[in-house]
């Protein structure tokens with residue numbers, strides 16, 4: 069880091085006829101906005117290519133959603149772990165699977181930015197080795213596709229020695245945890261060991277351009293309220309994640325994403341869309357992802373916080389209500405009426421999925437109803453620290469539970485459902501007989517809120533195949549790049565975000 073007065077060290081000609089800061093507070097070659105996977109992919113690649121890099125992170129915490137995410141990474145194309153598991157794959161086969169509907173109709177990458185996709189495929193196949201070379205460890209073994217309705221791909225498992233207080237992790241076994249902290253923390257250590265610096269609680273609010281329209285710096289809001297002017301002689305990477313925490317902005321893309329929904333990652337990370345706004349103000353525009361044009365939702369039970377572990381300072385974990393456990397519950401809406409067949413499959417065979425139906429209910433308020441036999445069977449506690457206050461209720465009768473949760477029709481709904489279990493025929497929603505294994509009959513009865521969450525909006529700044537932000541004439545804005553969930557057109561996820569960050573930094577440092 070060098071504090072510079074005036075324009076020392078920068079070609080004067082670049083600044084001809086332009087209104088530039090009379091003094092720069094900080095100077096570097098590359099500024100990265102955001103310390104999540106996209107930002108770290110860009111920052112580490114840039115520093116490996118001998119660039120000087122500063123990261124500005126608006127939050128109190130390092131690592132964005134990446135450091136609290138589950139550490140199951142979708143990698144294909146002939147990775148080290150695939151080879152170890154005896155899975156034959158290659159860059160060519162992987163690319164074909166993504167782009168040829170005859171290979172796999174569910175992979176819609178053929179609709180995304182194709183130049184970027186080709187680079188992404190190569191980087192994905194090389195990612196595990198890249199990560200290992202930067203101090204990351206993987207646990208042996210892969211999760212194959214279809215483990216549940218939320219994870220259709222093949223997943224590699226990142227290892228880390230401890231779970232940490234706020235991290236989403238797969239529980240320990242004798243050799244540690246599966247958490248993405250195992251990716252993000254070694255990368256931070258590597259980056260800082262090479263002289264990189266991360267400023268927490270520093271928010272990038274706009275870019276500074278020279279007279280030729282080239283981005284040569286940023287304005288940064290510092291914790292004491294001062295706006296810092298930061299020179300970035302090579303360019304700026306916007307890696308501030310998406311905008312799922314910004315209710316009006318997210319509703320532009322899907323009007324169902326009202327304030328009733330939570331945003332995953334909060335309160336550890338607040339995805340306010342500010343980095344995207346910086347890009348739009350600089351002349352960029354937003355596009356949806358070609359490969360995933362719909363928004364991506366999640367659900368939690370008894371908590372308004374997504375996937376934090378027990379006793380986390382960021383929220384309660386709630387109940388694990390997934391897969392075959394749905395055989396023992398029903399969902400009701402605000403009125404106490406059922407609205408869906410309770411089958412934990414992505415495709416309900418009706419043209420709609422669970423979220424389509426849940427989001428159409430009054431106030432998008434959903435309850436999960438079960439009896440005490442089920443609660444005991446799965447060791448579901450409706451009390452803190454497992455569930456949060458006001459999101460889980462118990463009562464000795466269904467009438468009482470209905471009153472407690474303001475569901476006027478609850479008792480009669482359960483009675484009707486119990487009759488369906490007897491006759492093995494759900495004449496309301498066609499729930500398959502095999503999934504109606506249990507009546508809801510043993511007191512006390514329980515009602516736990518099923519809270520709907522926005523997980524990914526699949527839209528962001530339009531970028532080209534090098535990660536450059538493009539303007540409305542589809543021309544790159546010189547010096548400005550976007551990656552991860554701040555970028556549109558190609559999708560996010562931990563590795564997807566990090567890899568576009570790598571691609572942007574390669575272009576930035578090679579040009």
Ligand SMILES: Cc1cc2nc3c(=O)[nH]c(=O)nc-3n(C[C@H](O)[C@H](O)[C@H](O)COP(=O)(O)OP(=O)(O)OC[C@H]3O[C@@H](n4cnc5c(N)ncnc54)[C@H](O)[C@@H]3O)c2cc1C
Nearest residue numbers: 102104105106126132133137138272308309552553561562
């Ligand atoms: C709980 C959870 C579990 C997940 N599990 C997985 C998983 O197992 N596998 C997987 O592939 N994906 C997973 N994901 C998704 C994955 O974490 C995201 O797709 C990924 O983190 C996106 O990376 P990003 O860098 O684009 O954004 P983020 O991770 O959101 O990071 C962006 C960072 O930029 C900061 N920022 C924003 N605006 C500014 C600004 N103006 N100036 C400075 N800083 C700014 C933010 O505070 C944030 O720290 C999970 C997500 C969550 C929330």
